[in-house]
Amino acid sequence: MVVGEVSSSVDLLVIGGGPGGYAAALNASRLGRKVSLVENRFMGGTCLNVGCIPSKALIEIADLAHLGSNTKDLGVKISTSVDMSKVNDHVKNLVTDLSNGVSFLLDKAEVDVINGTARFTRPNRVAVESEGGHLEHLEFRDAIVATGSSPMTLQNLPTNGKTVVDSETLLFQDSIPDQLTLVGGGYIGVELATVYAKLGSRVVIVESEEQLLPGFNKQLSKKLENGLRSLGIGICLGYKAVSFAGNELIIESDKESSSIPTDLVGVVAGRKPNSDTVNIVESGASLLSTGHVKVDSQRRATEHVFAIGDLTLGPALAHKATAEAKVAADVACGISNDFEPNCIPMVVFSDPQIVTVGIDPDIDQHSEMNLNSFRFPFSASSRAKTLGDESGFVNLVADEEGTIVGFQAIGKHVAELAGEAALAIETATSIDDLIGTIHAHPTMSETISEAALGVAGEPLHISGK
C-alpha cells in the first residue's frame, strides 16, 4: 500500500471484457448496479479477438479454399486461390465489428469502461494501471473477476513472434506457411491444423499423449486422426517437442528422437488461467494448484469477489464463462443462482467436426448408472449422404430410466447438433420425448431421433443393434 493513496469508490467492478466479463457487466447493470469494467487489451476478450471468432472465420475461409478438392466427384470443378492480406482484412473487420458491438452494448448499459490493467491491492481495492503508467485506485463493493487465460508457453520453445508463435499469432499470418508444425494436439491444435492444411501448408501435429484431443473419447479422436491424415496432416503421437533450430524441430518419444523440417512452429499446448497478473490472492481468494481460483457454486471466491470463466475450473470455453457471468451477476445483485449445469457442450471445429455433450461412457464408465447408448452411423442418414459425408456418427446415451445424459458426434456438419443435445440433457429430456418430437427431413438433426429410436430398441433406418 502506498501511503496517502487516494481511491475512488465503485459499486460493482468487473475485471475483464471477455465473454465472461462483459456479460457480467451487462447483467449486473440490468439488475440496477452501477458497473465499472476494466479491460487491458480489447473488448470481447480472447474469444472474440484472438480465439473462437477469428479461428472460425479462418476455418470458413479454409473450407472455401479447399472446396475444389471435394467437388470433383460431384461434377463440379472449382479452382481457388487465397490472398492472405485480404483474408486478414476480412477477419480483422469482422472482429472489430463484433468488438464495437460489445462496446456499444456496454455504453448503452451505462457501464463505465476503464482501459487499464487491474491488480488487487487489498481485499476490496484494485490498482488500475493505464497506458503511460498512470495509476488509479478503485475501492469496490463487489467485484467479478474474469481475466481469462493465456496460451501456455513451453520453456524449450519460447515464442519469438516469427518462427515460433502462439495460437493468437497463428490466426493472423501474412502468408501461408509452407511447413507448419503444431506442438499440441488439443482442440486449438487440430482446428489450426485443419485451417492451414486446407490453405495448402504441409502441417504436422506433435502431441505428447497417445491420442489427439487428450481426454476425449478415443474412438472420436481416432476417427478425427483418420480425417486429418486424409487432409495430408502428419500426426506424431507420443512425442514431445524438444527444441527448434535451423528450421528443424527436434521431437522425442520414450524410445527415439526425430526431427521435423518446418518453417513455422505453433505452440498450442493449452491455456493457463490469468489469476497471477490480477493478483487475486490479495482479495483473500485461494488458488488451486492449477492456478485456478477456488470458488463455490455461486462463483464466490470471497464474500465480495466472484471469479468466472477460464479463471475457474472446467473447460476454458466462452459459453461457460457467459453462463457463469449470469450466475455471479445474479448473486452479486441478491438473486439466488448456482452454476450447476448438467452439461457444458464442447464443439471442435476440425474436419470432421466433433461434438461432445454430457456423459461419454467411453471416457467414464459410470457403471453404477446402467447407461444405454446407441450409435447411429451417417451411412444410414440421407441428409449426410446429400452433404457428401458418410463417415461420421452420432452416439446418444441414456440412463436406465431413459433420460438423455450424453451425446457424442463426429462428422462434417455436426457442430449445430450441439444445441439439441445440450437442451435435451440440460432439461432431462427422455428418449421417448426425443422420439415423440418430429425432426425435419432431411436434416442432420434426424440422426438424433434415429439414435433415440436405437436406444429404445426400435431402430428405423438401421437394422438391429
Place this chain on the structure above:
Amino acid sequence: MAFEFRLPDIGEGLEDAEIVTWYVSPGDVVERDQSLLEVLTDKASSELPSPVAGKVLKLSGQEGDRIKVGDVLIQIEELDPTPPRENTLQKNMEIEDTTQEKTVSNIEKQESFISVVPKVKASPATRKLARELSVDISLISGTGSSGRITNDDVRLAAESDERASQPPSPVVNIESSTPIQDRAGLGYMEPGEHNIKGVRGVIAKNMSAAWSEIPHIHSLDEVDASLLIDFRNRLKKVNRQGASKITPLSIIAAATVRALKKYPMMNGHVVGSPAEKIIIPPSVNLGIAVASDSGLLVPVISDANDIDIFELAERISELVELSRDNKISAHQMQGATFTITNYGSLGGRWALPVISLGQAGILGIGKIEERPVVHDGKVEARPTLPIVLGADHRLIDGDVSEAFKNSIMNDLLEPLNLLVTE
C-alpha cells in the same frame, strides 16, 4: 467409509414402505438412535432410529417414495466427535476443491472435464423455481417422464418444507392423510391439486379395490339396548382384570365373535376376481375400525375366538387407544377376518360400510339413543342400537346374513350368553 442404512423388515411379510417424513437432511450430524425418518407400511408408521452416529451424506428417497426392504435409505458418514460446523461458503469451496482437484492434476487434463454427470433431472426453469422457493432440488424425486422433476414436484416439496419447518406436534407420529388436514381442521384442504399419498393413498387404493370387487349386500336393524347397557354397568363392577374396560363396543364385539364361531362362512373370504376360492381361516381375527387424526385405522384383535369378554375388552381398549394416539404398528393391523366399524361414536345412526378385501363381512354400529319403540303394545322411549351387517354376496346369501345378524342381536338382548364359555 459411509454407513448405508437399509430399510429393515419392520413388519410381517412387508416388501416395501413409504417414506413419510425425513427428520434429517444431508449435512446433519445425527446421534446414535436419533430418529432418522418415519416410514409407513400398510397402515402403520414407524420411526427408524439411526444405528450409528455420524453425518448424513445422502437421502435415497423423497417423502412419498416407496422403498423396498433391503434398499439403502440413507448414507451416513460415521464420525466420532462432532466436528465443528464450518460456514457454508468455506464448506462448499472445500467440496469443490477436493472433488475437482483430484480429477484435474494439470491444465492439459482439463479437457477430460467434458464428460460430466448430470446432477439434477430438471430443466433450468424448474431449478430456478426451486431456488426461488428455497427447495433443495437434489432431494426431490420427479414424477415426470423418466423421473424428471416438474414444477409441481418443486411446489409440493416447498409446501412440505414449510410444514416441516413448523414446530412438530408432540403426539402425532403418523403423517396425516393429506398434508393439509393438520393445518386447518377436519375436511379442510387448500384449493388446487394434491398428490394422494400416505394413509390417504392406502385407504383410497384399498377402498376402491374392495368396492369394485365385492358385491355388497347390507341388512339394517335396531336392537333394544337396555339390557346391553345394564350388562355393561354390572360387568364393570366385577372384580376381574379387564372389567373396567368393558364398553358397549366390547360387548358387541364379543357377540360378533360368538356369531363368527357359529357361522364360519362369515369369518371367511373369497379370493380371486371375480371368485376362485373360499378361504375359511381357523381363527377369528377381529378388526375394529377407529377414526384417528390420520384417517381410518383398523387394529386387529387376533385369535379373538380364544379369549373371554374381559380380555377382549382389555385388548380392544388397548389397541383403540394406540390407534387414536397414532402409535399402532403394522403387525397390529394385519390379518383381520371380520371388521366392526363404530360410526356411532361419531354420532352416526345408519351407514352402509364397505367390506375390506380379504373379509366377507362388516358390522356397522350406530349411536345408542333413546328412540320410540313399541313395547307390550305401547310406544316407549328405549335405548336402541342401530346395526348394519354388510356381507360379500359372492359367499354370503341372505339366509346366512340374517342368521348371523340375528345371532348377534339375540346375544345383545340376552348378554348373559356372552359369559358362557364353550
